[in-house]
Amino acid sequence: MRLSTRGRYGLHAMYVLGCHYGEDPVSLAEISKKTGLSDNYLEQLIRQLKLAGLVDSMRGTHGGYYLTKDPKDITIGDILKNLEEFFGATECSVADGICSREGSCPARGVWANLVASMEETVESITLDEVVAGKYVL
Template sequence: MKISTKGRYGLTIMMELAVKFGEGPTSLKSIAERNQLSEHYLEQLIAPLRNAGLVKSVRGAYGGYILSHEPETITAGDVIRILEGPISPVDFTEEDDPAKRNLWLRIRDSIASVLDSTTLADLVSYKEEGQLDSYMFYI
């Protein structure tokens, strides 16, 4: 499974909102500028996150977006599934060789386990502490 820019930029948005959690709304324009991303593209990504209830929009001159829940309760898996769909390294059918099917299921479950055990608070903490390379996963 290859995570597209939708998933990567979606996590960027959510991490930025996690850093500002409790401080008021953050505009997509400021997130786009800080990360050198397209504001228009971020606008497309925020809609599904809002529809899923992970973010709230705040209207007005000082409006923007805030997390709907604390960063400790939102996982990378939540964000990736909303923006990318189900986690699956390959499409397989019941007719596939059982040994290969077992391998694909174990890979899927391993990826899901990492994504579901990593919260936005964890990601922000890794970034702030300069530990971006602290996790090495081998499959």
């Protein structure tokens, strides 16, 4: 599985917000500065993260973005599943009826196991652990 830039960069934006959890909201300019991403691209990512209920915003002079939950309650899976269009090894590993060989494919079980392992891994890692340096982005 390859993560798209949305997934990778979304993790970086969430990392910045996680580093500031419990503090004042973080401006888009600050997130942009720390991630090296354009404001426009960040707005797209954050819009999707807001729809997922992971991020919210505050208007005004001291406004910006903040996490809606404690980083220990947000998994990497929560982030990726809301940013990635496709989360799996192959399309047939996440949806039925995609492939005409579905019933006789010798690799289908392999793909299913791979997807299960990936999901287990990303669901076991919290944003808090990434912020603490246990994992490096």
